[in-house]
Amino acid sequence: MQVILENLPAYWDGFLRTLFLSVVSGILALIVGTILAAARVSPVAALRGFSMFYVEVMRNTPLTIVFFFCAVVLPRLGVTFQQFEPAAILALSAYTSAFVAEAVRSGVNSVHVGQAEAARSIGMKFSQTLTLIILPQALRTVVPPMINLLIALVKNSSIAGGFYVMELFGYGRQLANANGNAVLWVLLGVAIFYLLITVPLGILAGRVERKVAIAR
């Protein structure tokens, strides 16, 4: 217990970095994922193919390997990072965007066919149909799964701690090494800080889900 209170600044620093990693990669993943989903349903075959390929490969690659790629292989390609943080953000958002794309696509599929037919019959182009009619409805239905994806993202950001980013898990490792006699408390402290993010998000997801279910 004492250990947690003594190292509160370290925990706080790690907590903020975890939040930062999650928020930035979350926003990037949402944007890229939606674009990928749009590409997946677009009339241009190359876009469809690319999106499908990307999503399929990313969903079947362990995040650790994506991290490994960003931290080790990319620098060799000439893409060097000053710190590991941008590499972590790149890895997290590249990985999560594939899952976002799948979620959005399932949302697009859940929109009633008549909506798209109506949009087309009043002369809308594909881009208009998608951005004005389909996506607003699709995004609404995928809010709960999206929140679950964000929870997973917060938890996944802990892998960055294994690649020299000092976020919650990174600090946890360091503190556990420094306080060999109080490892239990050190790690429980880390757990509590993770729960501080994930549990409220989970409750939010449940609430939204109930609301959407009633509205339907």
Next chain:
Amino acid sequence: MTSVLYDVPGPKARRNSRIASIVGALVILAGAAWGVSTLARQGLFNADRWDIFSQAVVWQFLVQGIGATLSAAALAAVIAAVLAFGVALLRMSDVTWIRVPATVVLEFLRGMPVVLMMFFILLVFGSSAFVAVVAGLALYNAAIFAEILRAGIQSLPKGQREAGLAIGLTSFKTRVLVELPQAVRRMLPSLVAQLVVLLKDTSLGYIVTYEELLRKVNILSDFYGAKYLFSVFFVGAALYILINLTVSRIAIWIERRGSKKAAGGVAAATTSVRPTAESTTL
């Protein structure tokens, strides 16, 4: 593939689409060519960077890594499945002092990064890396499986439980004999999808120094020198993706097969039941 989202493309749209496709493909190819040429300029494709793969020892080493990955995943999956049944039952118990603690524990496990759990088990219980990986994966996935099962049970028609209780089964027996089998069947796609996640998560063993595929890759590059890092990583990643793709293909196959059967089953049931129901009311 026809889509309701856009009109069937006419000759002009088809031409534009084809041009866009070709340009897009060229851009991607150019990017790939740039990547490959940058790597080649650093000599990453020279034969001397890949010659270790002609040694049987290297492959043996990698196969050991695959074995470690698969065995950890398989063991964790079995333990998680067994635990999940128990936890799901506790979570749905009618008794408050069983249900509430079970809920708290489940939420705790679900809100926790798997790697933190592995680390916790590794350090606090001083176990081997293998035990840490298996236990971490098993606990976390048991929580997820339990939630999936609970969602499955809740999606069943109320009549299933009522019927079970009505013929004199206890609440527990109704859950186990009537509701759980249907829930498992209904949730099979989600369960298998989570299995793929479990398999992927074994790579977290890398961080807690379990000698799975990725760790073996690291050891190989340490042993043979940084020169081989890229080639070893490339082979390791390819193997990982190959294994995962195979498992997800199987998952998709199960999903297709299951949904076909389930759809047929329900449709058949409603059509055969309805006329008799109507005839009795008439």
